Structure formats: structure tokens, C-alpha cells
């Protein structure tokens with residue numbers, strides 16, 4: 385009997401409830417898998433890989449297009465499930481499905497046009513070329529804020545390149561990802577395996593597995609460091625997409641009504657839980673007060689609520705611990721002299737759910753956590769600057785370097801901004817827009833990985849140089865080293881096969 389109770393307890397400890405952050409109610413549960421289950425998934429992926437990589441690029445492209453078609457076909461139901469588990473407003477999740485399908489289409493097109501490179505040979509009897517080969521089994525680990533899109537950004541290029549993938553979704557948002565088992569069944573069995581569980585269990589088992597050749601990770605800096613440390617022991621390749629603290633600079637020539645809406649969009653989209661959320665705003669002091677009035681007035685009108693309600697602009701935080709971090713950042717700023725112009729609290733009318741009001745802070749500086757650490761919530765601190773030089777220095781005063789925004793029509797400022805700002809994406813007058821064809825990733829502590837574009841494909845390929853001589857002739861610089869033996873002169877191509 386006691387043994388039975390213990391077994392039941394053990395079993396329940398290996399199940400994770402999935403909580404709707406808008407209601408705090410469970411909407412499902414998933415197994416917390418460990419090394420054994422992950423090992424089986426990796427073994428299936430390894431078996432599938434050999435067949436998958438031998439498909440022609442054309443065949444792989446056709447299957448990726450079928451994945452895209454299926455995502456589009458099921459986008460409404462997938463988006464709804466994602467709102468239930470992740471809280472993001474439904475229309476944003478419908479967009480997420482569209483962008484994810486488009487990513488599979490993009491890489492299907494890119495792999496069809498994929499080419500190696502023939503390079504100059506050092507002798508006329510030779511052919512030298514470079515081909516791009518897959519790594520094998522890729523371990524893909526993604527967070528909860530854009531679970532399907534970030535999955536697509538890894539899986540589409542990894543599969544296009546000929547890798548098999550074992551995917552671990554975040555424990556907060558696994559249900560919509562698990563629906564992809566029936567989407568990926570248009571691929572050969574085992575090509576994509578999905579494992580579920582916590583970071584410390586399923587995640588680490590995947591990272592440590594010797595059969596996984598590359599870990600593609602999107603998540604926090606802290607977890608990224610831990611994974612990089614584990615992978616360094618076996619010199620396993622990692623691809624890191626970590627945190628951000630994106631800045632937004634508003635110049636004195638900006639249309640302030642448009643700039644205020646742009647900042648609100650960039651700061652409050654997905655309740656500020658975007659890696660490229662605007663988390664620091666610098667406004668020229670000549671327009672600072674007018675800009676703040678407009679931003680605060682606009683932000684006060686945003687409707688906070690359940691993402692299933694079509695009127696909702698801003699949904700909940702993913703969980704209580706994330707909301708507490710936001711509250712701690714705002715409290716620290718206020719203690720150091722910041723002023724709350726709107727928000728700065730939990731909405732009184734919403735008794736359940738991890739909500740926080742869109743918040744605009746004035747009077748901030750770089751001594752405050754809200755200007756230095758990732759907040760990951762709907763908090764928009766605004767600071768004045770005097771000169772463009774000062775604005776550039778403030779933007780670069782961050783350990784992160786994911787994206788940066790500029791509002792101006794002054795071409796000289798645009799040039800200085802994109803040349804001097806240490807960030808992977810620069811948006812001028814158009815915040816947060818993605819383009820499948822352009823690389824996305826960060827400088828500095830954001831990790832240096834690149835997704836999307838040709839760069840995103842190269843992350844999942846390793847270059848191989850083939851050096852092929854059509855003749856079999858002994859070379860004069862081989863053993864034995866005799867006084868007549870010549871060393872090779874690489875500076876000029878030689879005639880075919882002639883001993884010199």
C-alpha cells in the first residue's frame with residue numbers, strides 16, 4: 385500500500401500542469417521526461433537522419449512546403465490553443481502561425497537554390513569545391529513567448545539542411561507544439577521528435593546526449609551560459625539566441641504622434657514579453673515632454689485582458705515569478721526617483737491571471753535595474769538626451785545587443801546609428817518587423833547566433849572542402865626528404881601533374 389502511494393507520488397512528480405495565465409487554471413498536463421525518454425527520441429532521430437539527409441534538396445523542399453500548408457490550414461485552432469496556454473492575444477497568435485508557415489516556405493525555396501562553391505585549384509589536374517553538410521541530430525530548445533515561430537526559425541533551416549531534430553518546447557507552452565506531431569507526420573518518421581519536460585530534466589538530458597551534435601537554444605542568458613558550459617565539455621556546437629534590452633531613440637524631427645504609437649507597440653506587444661521588446665527609450669530633450677504626454681495618453685487606453693477576448697490589446701504575463709520581477713524593477717526605479725506616468729500596478733478589476741498594466745516611467749537613469757536588466761514585461765522607461773552622441777553611448781551601454789530602433793528622417797543620423805550601434809538588427813522608422821530573408825540575432829551577451837536568411841541556414845550546416853586530383857603522381861615534396869626535394873609553392877597554380 386505504502387509502496388503504491390509512493391509510486392503514485394513519483395508518477396505525479398513527473399507530470400507538469402499547463403496553466404492558462406489569464407485564469408490561473410490548468411488547461412492540460414505533460415510528462416516531465418528524463419534521460420531515458422530523451423535517449424529514445426534521440427535514437428529514433430539518429431535512425432531517421434541517415435535517410436533524411438540522403439533526400440535531394442528538392443525532395444526536402446517539397447516536404448517543408450507541405451508542413452507550411454498544414455500550418456496554414458490549422459492556424460486558427462493552433463492559435464487558440466497557444467492563447468490558452470501562453471496568454472498572448474489570439475490575433476497575435478494567428479499572426480505567429482502565418483509567420484511560421486512563411487518561414488518553412490522560405491527555407492524550402494532557399495534549399496532549392498542552395499549551391500556549394502568551386503574554388504581555384506592549386507594544380508591544373510585538380511578540382512576543389514566546398515559542399516555544405518548537415519550536423520546530424522540537432523537538439524532545439526525554445527522558450528514560451530513565441531513557441532511556434534521560434535521552433536520554425538530553427539526547424540525549417542535545420543531540416544532544409546538535412547538534419548533531424550529533437551525539439552523541447554518550454555514547459556509553459558507545450559500543448560500547441562505537441563499538435564505539430566500530426567503536422568510533421570508528412571516527414572519520414574523520426575525526422576522530428578518532440579520531448580517534453582522542464583529545463584533541468586528533459587532540457588539538460590538533450591544537451592548532454594552524445595548523439596546530439598548541435599544545440600540550438602533560444603532563452604535567457606542564465607540558461608544559455610549553463611548550456612554553453614555543459615556543451616564545452618564535449619566541444620558540442622551551440623547556437624545561442626539569448627536575452628535583450630532593446631533601445632529606441634526618438635529624434636527631434638520625428639512625428640511625435642506616430643513615434644509614440646510606435647514605441648507603445650514595440651514596448652507592449654505580447655505584454656512586453658518579446659526578446660526585441662523596447663525596454664529603454666531615449667528622446668531628444670526638446671521633444672521629451674510632448675512625447676511623454678502622447679505615449680502615456682495612448683498607453684492608458686490599451687485594454688488589458690484575456691487574449692481570447694477580441695478587444696484585448698495586452699494579455700497576461702506567463703507566470704507569477706515573471707510578474708514579480710517586473711514589480712521589483714518598477715519598485716527599484718521608483719525608489720531611485722522615477723515617476724510612474726501610467727500603470728505601475730496589477731489591474732484592480734482582474735482578480736485572476738498574471739496581469740500587469742502597461743506602464744510608462746519618466747525620470748529614469750542607468751543606475752536603475754529597469755534600464756540595465758531585461759524586464760520582459762509591459763514597462764516602458766523614457767529618458768531624455770541632449771546630443772546624438774549621448775544617445776548612441778546610452779544605447780551601447782548594455783551587456784546585450786539584440787535590436788535597436790531609431791525614429792528620424794535625418795540620413796546622417798541613420799548612417800551613424802547603424803554603423804555605431806552594437807546590435808544585430810537596426811530598425812529605422814519601423815519597429816520589430818521581421819523578414820525571413822534577413823538574419824536575426826544579437827551582438828554581445830545576446831549570444832551571436834543568427835536565425836533566418838542564408839545565415840540561418842549556414843548555422844545548421846558544416847562546410848566540407850573536397851580536394852580531388854585526377855592523376856595519381858608522386859609529388860616531389862613527399863618523403864624521403866632528399867636535397868633535391870622541393871617544398872610546395874602555393875603562390876602560383878601549376879600545370880597538370882608535372883613534377884617540377
Ligand code: NAD
Pocket residue numbers: 525526527528529530534552553554555581582583584586587588591602603604605606607608610611625626627628658659758760786825826830
Ligand atoms: P529560459 O532560459 O528559462 O527557458 C528557455 C527554454 O530553456 C525552456 O524550454 C526551458 O525549459 C529550457 N531550459 C531551462 N533550463 C535549462 C537547462 N538547464 N538545460 C536545458 N534547457 C533548459 O527562458 P524563458 O524565461 O523561458 O524565456 C525568456 C527568455 O528568452 C528571455 O531572456 C528572452 O529574451 C529570451 N528570448 C530570446 C530570443 C532571441 O531570439 N534572442 C527570442 C525569444 C526569447
